[in-house]
Amino acid sequence: MDGDVTAEMEGQEAGERTERPGAPPPDGSDHALAIDARGLSKSFDAHVVLRDLDLRVRAGEIFGLIGPSGSGKSTAIHLMCGHLRPTGGEVKVLGESPTAFSARTRRRIGYMPQGFILYPDLTVKQNVGAAAGLYELPEWRNRGRIRAVLDLVELWDARGQAARSLSGGMRRRLALAAAIVHDPDLLFADEPTANLDPILRSKLWNHFREMSAAGKTLLVTTQYIDEVESCDRVGLTYDGKMIAEGRPEELRRDAFGGDVVEVDLERPSQQDIDTVRQLPWVRSVSTAMMDGDKREKEPHVSLRVVVEDARQAIPQLLDAIEASGAEVRSVGQFRPTFDEVFVRLIERQGARRPPLAALRAHGEPGPEDT
Amino acid sequence: MGALTKVLSVTLKELRELARRPLLILTMILGPLAIMVAFGIGSDATFPPPRVIIVVPPGQEQPRLLRDYEREFQQSLAIADYTTDLEHARTELRRNRVDAVLILPPAPFETVASGEQAEIEVLYNEIDPARRWLIPDFVRSMASDINREIFLQGAREQQGALDDSARELDLALQVLDRATSAAERGDREEARRLLAQTGATLDRLDEGLALLGAQAEVVRAPVERAQRRLDRAGERLARAEDVLATPDPRPPSEQLGLAQTKQDLERLQEALRRFSDVPPEVAISPLGVKPQYTGRLRPDLITFFAPVMLALLVQHTAVSLGALSLVRERLTNTFEMYTIAPISAMQLLLGKYLAYVFFSLVIAAAMLGVLLAGIGVPVFGDAWRVALVLALLALTSVGLGFALSLLAGSEQQAVQFAMLSLLAIVYFSGIALPLDALRLPALLFSYALPATYGGNLLQDVMLRGLPGNSLFLLILATLAAGLFGLCLALLRWRMRAA
Numbered sequence: 018m019d020g021d022v023t024a025e026m027e028g029q030e031a032g033e034r035t036e037r038p039g040a041p042p043p044d045g046s047d048h049a050l051a052i053d054a055r056g057l058s059k060s061f062d063a064h065v066v067l068r069d070l071d072l073r074v075r076a077g078e079i080f081g082l083i084g085p086s087g088s089g090k091s092t093a094i095h096l097m098c099g100h101l102r103p104t105g106g107e108v109k110v111l112g113e114s115p116t117a118f119s120a121r122t123r124r125r126i127g128y129m130p131q132g133f134i135l136y137p138d139l140t141v142k143q144n145v146g147a148a149a150g151l152y153e154l155p156e157w158r159n160r161g162r163i164r165a166v167l168d169l170v171e172l173w174d175a176r177g178q179a180a181r182s183l184s185g186g187m188r189r190r191l192a193l194a195a196a197i198v199h200d201p202d203l204l205f206a207d208e209p210t211a212n213l214d215p216i217l218r219s220k221l222w223n224h225f226r227e228m229s230a231a232g233k234t235l236l237v238t239t240q241y242i243d244e245v246e247s248c249d250r251v252g253l254t255y256d257g258k259m260i261a262e263g264r265p266e267e268l269r270r271d272a273f274g275g276d277v278v279e280v281d282l283e284r285p286s287q288q289d290i291d292t293v294r295q296l297p298w299v300r301s302v303s304t305a306m307m308d309g310d311k312r313e314k315e316p317h318v319s320l321r322v323v324v325e326d327a328r329q330a331i332p333q334l335l336d337a338i339e340a341s342g343a344e345v346r347s348v349g350q351f352r353p354t355f356d357e358v359f360v361r362l363i364e365r366q367g368a369r370r371p372p373l374a375a376l377r378a379h380g381e382p383g384p385e386d387t
Numbered sequence: 388m389g390a391l392t393k394v395l396s397v398t399l400k401e402l403r404e405l406a407r408r409p410l411l412i413l414t415m416i417l418g419p420l421a422i423m424v425a426f427g428i429g430s431d432a433t434f435p436p437p438r439v440i441i442v443v444p445p446g447q448e449q450p451r452l453l454r455d456y457e458r459e460f461q462q463s464l465a466i467a468d469y470t471t472d473l474e475h476a477r478t479e480l481r482r483n484r485v486d487a488v489l490i491l492p493p494a495p496f497e498t499v500a501s502g503e504q505a506e507i508e509v510l511y512n513e514i515d516p517a518r519r520w521l522i523p524d525f526v527r528s529m530a531s532d533i534n535r536e537i538f539l540q541g542a543r544e545q546q547g548a549l550d551d552s553a554r555e556l557d558l559a560l561q562v563l564d565r566a567t568s569a570a571e572r573g574d575r576e577e578a579r580r581l582l583a584q585t586g587a588t589l590d591r592l593d594e595g596l597a598l599l600g601a602q603a604e605v606v607r608a609p610v611e612r613a614q615r616r617l618d619r620a621g622e623r624l625a626r627a628e629d630v631l632a633t634p635d636p637r638p639p640s641e642q643l644g645l646a647q648t649k650q651d652l653e654r655l656q657e658a659l660r661r662f663s664d665v666p667p668e669v670a671i672s673p674l675g676v677k678p679q680y681t682g683r684l685r686p687d688l689i690t691f692f693a694p695v696m697l698a699l700l701v702q703h704t705a706v707s708l709g710a711l712s713l714v715r716e717r718l719t720n721t722f723e724m725y726t727i728a729p730i731s732a733m734q735l736l737l738g739k740y741l742a743y744v745f746f747s748l749v750i751a752a753a754m755l756g757v758l759l760a761g762i763g764v765p766v767f768g769d770a771w772r773v774a775l776v777l778a779l780l781a782l783t784s785v786g787l788g789f790a791l792s793l794l795a796g797s798e799q800q801a802v803q804f805a806m807l808s809l810l811a812i813v814y815f816s817g818i819a820l821p822l823d824a825l826r827l828p829a830l831l832f833s834y835a836l837p838a839t840y841g842g843n844l845l846q847d848v849m850l851r852g853l854p855g856n857s858l859f860l861l862i863l864a865t866l867a868a869g870l871f872g873l874c875l876a877l878l879r880w881r882m883r884a885a
Contacts, residue, residue, distance in 0.1 A: 095723075098723070098726070098727045099726060099727065099884055100723050100726055100727070100884060101884055102884040115884075116884045118727075120729040121729075123727060123728060123729035124729050126727060128723065128724065128727045130720040130723055130724070131720070132719070132720050134719055134720035134721045134723065134724055135721070136400065136404055136721070138403075138404050138407040138408055139400070139403055139404060139407065143400070143403055146396075146399075146400075147396060147397075147399075147400040147403075148724070148728075149396075150392060150393060150395070150396020150397070150399070150400070151393060151396060151397075151724070151725070151728040151729070151730050152728060152729065153389040153392050153393060153729070154392075155392045155395070155396065156396065156399070179407070195724075
């Protein structure tokens with residue numbers, strides 16, 4: 018049993034992003050804010066698309082804005098890039114209002130829009146050259162830089178290919194190359210992995226992590242929940258509102274009210290379960306796989322026990338259960354998927370449960386965001 | 388340096404995009420060019436004579452009018468049929484098998500002889516406004532030819548009559564001389580007899596002239612003058628006869644005034660001779676026209692319109708490409724990239740202007756080469772002036788294209804705008820109709836089109852060897868500057884945060 022527990026304990030860290038050198042501390046107190054939005058709102062006529070967004074992104078971190086399609090992620094990015102003017106609140110990006118960016122600040126920003134925006138008739142290399150030119154990097158004097166960025170996104174071999182003939186994944190990588198060719202300090206990437214297969218998504222996130230490791234700030238929107246774990250911090254948007262914000266693990270804890278410990282008990286009685294529930298540091302207990310048929314065929318019960326700190330609680334929990342006479346098959350920290358986390362967070366806001374298709378864990382194509 | 392880099396980067400990007408769409412460019416340029424050349428080759432700018440059925444009066448299978456003036460009928464009309472059946476002719480007209488029905492008068496010569504105009508009735512139902520006026524004009528032209536022929540014949544006959552009159556007058560003068568001699572000899576009786584004979588000759592002459600004047604309008608005035616002289620001469624002769632009847636000691640020449648009478652008659656004779664010496668063609672058509680073409684070149688239809696077509700194609704190419712360029716970027720997210728990148732609206736617009744003006748000039752140079760080397764259109768004026776006009780035209784047209792592009796709500800709308808501008812050039816820049824045939828509102832619209840100035844200036848410089856209207860050059864430059872300002876304002880408006 019100890020072995021099982023150890024294995025589960027190790028597993029809980031496996032999917033979480035490890036600390037990188039240069040990554041911001043959790044509180045971020047000693048880092049300047051790259052983005053500071055307060056009460057940011059946007060309406061189109063009577064239709065409110067974004068309401069009271071408070072968002073602080075520290076320099077050097079990857080901030081993920083996640084939410085279903087139409088939840089206001091892209092609108093937030095457009096407001097931060099200066100494409101849209103807020104109808105309420107204010108936002109500072111690199112210390113300036115986006116609608117009045119100085120040329121110096123513009124040079125520090127990269128923007129990777131949601132759709133493919135470059136020039137379909139031009140080749141890959143010409144596209145990146147055209148983007149470089151807009152940032153005062155003449156193509157004819159920055160061939161090395163263009164090659165480096167195309168190498169980074171693995172498009173150098175396709176440099177002579179017309180953009181219109183590229184696959185979806187290659188187009189996203191080309192868009193990324195064009196967005197970072199001038200080595201921006203801050204990159205806005207609006208759904209960079211939309212419609213990409215998992216391998217390409219993974220490659221793009223690798224690029225983002227490399228940029229972050231080099232001290233760049235990234236604000237990335239996504240509909241893919243599993244990408245949350247690649248972010249330093251995450252904001253969950255729903256129906257135009259930011260309903261949760263924090264590090265991925267904080268959101269998990271926030272959603273369930275603490276750490277979740279899963280205990281598998283062999284033929285537990287109701288008294289055994291009540292014993293666990295009555296422990297003073299146990300916040301709540303729920304059972305899993307408890308339908309009648311299953312109980313007969315597999316006579317054991319999974320308890321999900323919410324506690325303040327799983328590492329401290331597991332030994333005490335084992336002692337208490339053994340003292341009550343119940344038999345423990347396994348115990349370990351349960352890491353709910355972010356699907357479950359977000360559904361809980363959304364439900365906690367009093368919103369109706371989002372349709373499963375609205376939040377996606379995998380790469381199925383979805384409708385474009387607003 | 389940074390600004391220049393951004394401008395040139397945009398220019399390079401635009402030129403590369405154009406270069407990578409050769410088929411679109413070829414279609415855009417060669418399409419209108421081929422259509423216009425085909426039109427120029429296939430049209431001689433003349434209208435064929437109308438197809439007619441001639442309705443002849445019943446019982447006159449070959450009336451005299453047709454017989455005598457067949458050549459005039461054949462020259463002006465395409466005669467499909469002759470018939471005496473008016474209803475059949477009307478049916479053919481209604482079915483559009485002929486353009487007109489001509490109904491000949493039953494007795495035209497007799498009608499004229501009775502002092503009335505004989506009329507050919509023309510029935511037509513042409514619905515094409517451009518051709519409708521042509522049918523009566525063709526028939527009028529034919530009638531005019533016939534009238535001229537009739538006049539000519541009449542003039543010849545009348546000149547013969549005048550010759551007879553002059554001979555009578557010769558005879559009268561001779562008799563008058565003899566009467567004068569008889570009077571001077573004192574042979575009063577002989578003188579009276581000869582004067583009476585002279586008077587009788589003059590009376591016959593008067594009657595002849597009166598008949599001539601009545602028959603021919605064209606000689607009526609000189610004949611009336613001659614008759615007045617004859618009347619004066621006749622009065623003097625009558626007085627002379629009275630004098631001769633009364634004894635008088637003075638010399639007969641003084642008493643009779645015969646010298647004065649002779650002088651009058653000699654003047655009359657001179658006038659008659661002068662008139663009969665005039666060729667009949669001159670007599671019926673005293674004022675002729677002698678046109679002389681003094682231009683350096685007598686251009687055919689293609690050559691004449693070649694500079695206008697060049698202007699049209701430069702405007703069309705520049706407007707179409709300009710219209711498509713910005714709208715596509717506006718409606719895709721490319722514009723978002725411009726709004727976040729450190730490039731100003733001015734730099735973006737300058738970069739695009741440079742690319743499209745340069746490209747338009749390359750196209751213009753290629754087309755000019757085709758016109759000069761392929762069709763043989765000359766350039767009599769200054770080649771630099773041609774370049775200046777083309778540059779201003781390209782600048783203005785690109786501006787117009789960008790303005791349309793910034794106003795259009797979709798790519799389709801931009802294409803529609805570009806097509807409308809092409810139609811506007813065709814109808815209002817002087818190709819379909821000369822500018823002075825347009826009413827004021829249409830004329831004002833014409834002068835809002837760059838191609839109107841461009842075509843006019845290029846025709847002046849290339850075909851007339853003139854420097855071109857300086858005011859037009861100034862207006863074109865002002866239009867170019869105004870459109871640049873408008874585009875800049877529109878682009879800033881489009882690039883601002885929503």
